[in-house]
Amino acid sequence: MANPDIDILICGAGAAGLTLAIDLARRGVSFRLIEKRETPFDGSRGKGVQPRSQEVFEDLGVLDKLMARGGLYPPQRHYRPDGGFTDRLMSDPVPASPAEPYHWALMVPQFLTEAVLRDRLAELGGVVEFGCELTAFTQDDEGVTANLMGPRGPETVRARYLIGADGGRSFVRRALGIGFPGKTLGVRAIGADVAVTGLDREVWHEWNDGDMARQVGLGPLPGTDLFQFQAPIPLEGEVDLSVAGLNAILTARSGRDDIRITAVHWASAFTMSARLADRYREGRVFLCGDAAHVHPPTGGQGLNTSVQDAYNLGWKLSARLSGAPDAVLDSYEAERRPVAAEVLGLSGRLLDAAKQGESKRGREVSQLDLSYRGGALAHDTRGGALAAGDRAPDAPVIGAAGQPVRLFELFKGPHWTLLLGGSATAPAARKGLSIHRVGGDIQDRAGCLADAYALGSDEAILVRPDGYVGAVLASAAAAGLDGYLARVGLELSPSI
Numbered sequence: 456m457a458n459p460d461i462d463i464l465i466c467g468a469g470a471a472g473l474t475l476a477i478d479l480a481r482r483g484v485s486f487r488l489i490e491k492r493e494t495p496f497d498g499s500r501g502k503g504v505q506p507r508s509q510e511v512f513e514d515l516g517v518l519d520k521l522m523a524r525g526g527l528y529p530p531q532r533h534y535r536p537d538g539g540f541t542d543r544l545m546s547d548p549v550p551a552s553p554a555e556p557y558h559w560a561l562m563v564p565q566f567l568t569e570a571v572l573r574d575r576l577a578e579l580g581g582v583v584e585f586g587c588e589l590t591a592f593t594q595d596d597e598g599v600t601a602n603l604m605g606p607r608g609p610e611t612v613r614a615r616y617l618i619g620a621d622g623g624r625s626f627v628r629r630a631l632g633i634g635f636p637g638k639t640l641g642v643r644a645i646g647a648d649v650a651v652t653g654l655d656r657e658v659w660h661e662w663n664d665g666d667m668a669r670q671v672g673l674g675p676l677p678g679t680d681l682f683q684f685q686a687p688i689p690l691e692g693e694v695d696l697s698v699a700g701l702n703a704i705l706t707a708r709s710g711r712d713d714i715r716i717t718a719v720h721w722a723s724a725f726t727m728s729a730r731l732a733d734r735y736r737e738g739r740v741f742l743c744g745d746a747a748h749v750h751p752p753t754g755g756q757g758l759n760t761s762v763q764d765a766y767n768l769g770w771k772l773s774a775r776l777s778g779a780p781d782a783v784l785d786s787y788e789a790e791r792r793p794v795a796a797e798v799l800g801l802s803g804r805l806l807d808a809a810k811q812g813e814s815k816r817g818r819e820v821s822q823l824d825l826s827y828r829g830g831a832l833a834h835d836t837r838g839g840a841l842a843a844g845d846r847a848p849d850a851p852v853i854g855a856a857g858q859p860v861r862l863f864e865l866f867k868g869p870h871w872t873l874l875l876g877g878s879a880t881a882p883a884a885r886k887g888l889s890i891h892r893v894g895g896d897i898q899d900r901a902g903c904l905a906d907a908y909a910l911g912s913d914e915a916i917l918v919r920p921d922g923y924v925g926a927v928l929a930s931a932a933a934a935g936l937d938g939y940l941a942r943v944g945l946e947l948s949p950s951i
């Protein structure tokens with residue numbers, strides 16, 4: 456077989472494929488990102504960007520742009536049959552803390568999120584190949600041979616790995632024969648982006664919530680002049696997604712003929728289901744994002760889970776290509792499949808609650824508490840509130856030049872970060888490892904690092920490139936740390 460042309464072929468340029476491409480681009484890994492659509496997806500559907508995804512997007516260099524284009528979720532206005540209404544927040548306001556800088560879900564229409572990700576990819580020299588479809592592939596010991604149909608006609612490409620980030624109907628998953636068990640959830644709904652007259656944009660308007668036959672909602676989409684239209688519909692039958700069809704539903708359910716839909720920008724009628732792929736990996740082929748799991752939109756988890764799959768996989772692909780053992784790639788499914796299973800349960804419970812008219816959200820949707828504790832990459836010799844596998848908290852500290860700096864700024868980038876206690880033994884230098892000593896080049900003047908990490912003087916905490924704690928070492932005995940670093944592909948730097 457011919458040598459691979461590229462390291463990674465990513466099939467699908469949705470949120471998962473774009474995130475993976477950005478991560479690979481900043482690591483200098485060669486890839487192609489193909490997308491069968493001729494033009495970018497233009498719907499708002501996955502619009503909730505949860506706090507943990509905001510942290511991921513900060514690391515990838517896009518959070519400020521997302522914040523600028525999006526906004527916070529407005530209060531929900533629940534209209535009563537007598538014409539009165541009650542305004543409610545979707546979540547109770549919780550202030551940010553030094554350890555958790557983002558506590559609110561951002562609302563950004565998915566097409567804007569994807570546009571910001573494409574811009575970032577372009578900054579890093581990457582490109583989406585639109586109008587290019589994966590039509591077949593085979594794999595062998597050295598790589599994957601993929602048949603593409605693109606603007607220039609058929610093409611064959613060799614890659615070391617293929618990533619199926621190709622959505623819920625994944626061609627890659629089907630071609631591999633990977634089961635996608637689950638169930639449909641007995642709910643069908645319209646989601647649409649519409650232009651509306653006669654309605655203010657300060658609140659999310661909801662009528663008849665809890666009544667699946669009469670519920671309808673119109674929410675203002677930040678960064679646009681549009682509203683998102685949502686309405687459950689009967690499981691069977693034709694749906695009229697035109698201006699006239701949506702106005703008919705709106706007027707009948709809201710009783711308001713002063714509100715008019717004047718244009719439909721995007722519309723979809725979808726049946727909700729919950730499904731999880733039996734496996735995420737088959738040799739040199741991986742599933743990522745909706746290709747591996749689909750859930751109902753309640754709780755805004757789908758896009759977030761997909762982005763975080765990609766963020767988990769990117770550094771592992773890069774590590775393997777740099778010589779890490781293959782087991783590092785196995786940890787992708789081991790870590791991410793249980794997360795998706797949990798998210799499936801959560802969004803199903805939230806859907807049941809929504810059927811009863813309950814739309815309040817709590818911390819569980821933030822994805823801040825996801826943990827890989829006990830997994831193959833979690834090495835912990837201390838035990839404690841913060842353990843290997845947990846999300847690494849943020850903390851403001853004072854940097855080497857006396858400047859204020861956040862730990863997340865020190866973590867930012869594709870490297871690993873080792874936090875050493877004052878008297879802990881530093882390991883030998885390795886490419887891709889940043890080392891900071893508390894009381895040395897960083898000062899914990901406000902005590903926030905101590906609060907979050909409880910780092911003892913002879914202890915060390917190793918933070919993975921994706922912001923999770925890899926190792927907690929009661930004493931930074933070189934043996935434990937060196938063994939771990941070798942397992943994840945961090946080679947000793949050559950001595951001069």
Ligand SMILES: Cc1cc2nc3c(=O)[nH]c(=O)nc-3n(C[C@H](O)[C@H](O)[C@H](O)COP(=O)(O)OP(=O)(O)OC[C@H]3O[C@@H](n4cnc5c(N)ncnc54)[C@H](O)[C@@H]3O)c2cc1C
Binds near residue numbers: 466490496502588760
């Ligand atoms: C109506 C609706 C509402 C939703 N609401 C929310 C929400 O509020 N919050 C939330 O977090 N999530 C929501 N989601 C889910 C969210 O949209 C998805 O989880 C997210 O888009 C998944 O991203 P992805 O990149 O994995 O897949 P996708 O966005 O589906 O991208 C896959 C891409 O692969 C391409 N592709 C497929 N086959 C091929 C091929 N053979 N060759 C090349 N390209 C291919 C497709 O064209 C597509 O662009 C909603 C979903 C729907 C349908």
